[in-house]
Amino acid sequence: MTSQESETPREKTKQSRRTVGQFLQKIKLSILERTRPYRRIHYWTKKAFDELLAIRITRFFIQLIMFLLLNWVAITWILGYDPLLSSPLLLGIGWLVPTFGYIPLPYVMPHGNPAGTGVGFLDALTLIGASGVFPYLALGIALLVPAILGRSFCGWICPFGFVQDVCSLTPIRTRTPSRQTNDNLSSIKYVILGITLLFTVWLGFWTFLGIDEAFRTTLGPFATAFWSVLSPEGTFFVLIPLLALQGHISPYITRWGLMLSWGPLIWFRLIFLVIILLLALFVRRPYCRWICPTGALLGLFSRFSLLGISRRPAECPGGSCESQRCQKECPMAVKVMEAPWGRLYNGDCILCLDCRAKCPRNAIEVVFP
Ligand code: SF4
Numbered sequence: 083m084t085s086q087e088s089e090t091p092r093e094k095t096k097q098s099r100r101t102v103g104q105f106l107q108k109i110k111l112s113i114l115e116r117t118r119p120y121r122r123i124h125y126w127t128k129k130a131f132d133e134l135l136a137i138r139i140t141r142f143f144i145q146l147i148m149f150l151l152l153n154w155v156a157i158t159w160i161l162g163y164d165p166l167l168s169s170p171l172l173l174g175i176g177w178l179v180p181t182f183g184y185i186p187l188p189y190v191m192p193h194g195n196p197a198g199t200g201v202g203f204l205d206a207l208t209l210i211g212a213s214g215v216f217p218y219l220a221l222g223i224a225l226l227v228p229a230i231l232g233r234s235f236c237g238w239i240c241p242f243g244f245v246q247d248v249c250s251l252t253p254i255r256t257r258t259p260s261r262q263t264n265d266n267l268s269s270i271k272y273v274i275l276g277i278t279l280l281f282t283v284w285l286g287f288w289t290f291l292g293i294d295e296a297f298r299t300t301l302g303p304f305a306t307a308f309w310s311v312l313s314p315e316g317t318f319f320v321l322i323p324l325l326a327l328q329g330h331i332s333p334y335i336t337r338w339g340l341m342l343s344w345g346p347l348i349w350f351r352l353i354f355l356v357i358i359l360l361l362a363l364f365v366r367r368p369y370c371r372w373i374c375p376t377g378a379l380l381g382l383f384s385r386f387s388l389l390g391i392s393r394r395p396a397e398c399p400g401g402s403c404e405s406q407r408c409q410k411e412c413p414m415a416v417k418v419m420e421a422p423w424g425r426l427y428n429g430d431c432i433l434c435l436d437c438r439a440k441c442p443r444n445a446i447e448v449v450f451p
């Protein structure tokens with residue numbers, strides 16, 4: 083009797099199953115091999131979608147709507163008409179847009195934006211202060227808004243914060259700089275804030291005394307609002323729209339002759355903006371973390387704000403959560419896990435709630451006060 087003849091029907095069934103299994107495994111491996119490039123695309127699409135969910139769809143749409151409202155003039159240029167004024171349905175909220183123009187805003191919006199409305203409080207503060215007048219309203223907003231609402235405007239409304247969030251949606255793996263690097267770079271914003279305020283007080287004092295002429299001539303373009311002349315948001319919201327309006331740049335034609343006539347300050351500003359936007363592809367909110375003086379000033383007064391977040395020890399016993407998602411997902415590199423239990427007092431927190439959205443134990447809650 084041969085070995086095949088001696089096999090029982092049960093063994094035969096097992097053998098044929100094994101053969102079918104091996105055959106299917108081969109097909110699977112071949113499909114996986116052939117679809118490798120497409121799977122990468124799928125991975126990145128999934129990551130982009132996850133990221134979209136991570137910053138929470140609600141926040142994203144609020145940021146988008148506010149970005150459009152704050153740059154409403156540009157929308158009317160693109161569309162060729164003003165939908166807020168032409169649609170009876172939207173007419174009701176049309177008043178919102180010009181209203182922004184009169185209130186110093188608790189986030190960045192450089193003065194002189196030809197495509198938008200409003201001015202950020204730091205710009206208002208420096209402009210008014212440098213003209214020798216005490217900036218009551220801008221200073222009041224700089225104190226009161228963060229003391230009540232923290233830096234929620236940074237997380238939910240600031241148009242330049244939104245631009246950086248959009249950059250971080252690209253399918254590029256974001257990096258987390260080491261703590262030492264992050265801490266070192268974080269001090270830049272306080273240095274910029276200090277220099278900006280120093281210039282403002284100095285210029286304001288000389289203007290008040292009526293002896294500011296020579297000083298203003300020496301400062302040149304920096305005599306208006308010191309930081310706006312260099313800031314990437316100033317380049318994004320003021321310089322580029324102005325250059326476009328003057329026909330220097332256009333999406334259709336490259337005007338090399340005009341571009342070559344630009345001075346070093348324009349080139350410096352454009353390169354600075356490009357660096358920040360490129361950095362934002364790899365690190366979340368680099369400008370907010372390290373450079374923005376508006377954020378630095380808001381952070382000083384938002385430390386003990388009424389609105390904030392709190393970590394509950396009952397849901398996160400002993401801080402033993404292995405994933406540490408709250409900390410890893412924080413765009414401002416706030417060390418949530420290292421903060422004491424309960425209310426988080428940190429001037430860098432922009433109340434974006436990404437930590438709350440990502441916490442697997444639902445241990446983070448919003449508190450007021
Ligand atoms: S830190 Fe500055 S740029 Fe960032 S969101 Fe706040 S105001 Fe805007």
Ligand code: SF4
Pocket residue numbers: 391408411412413414415416418430431432433434435436437438
């Ligand atoms: S601690 Fe939470 S709410 Fe604050 S910035 Fe980080 S992720 Fe956003």
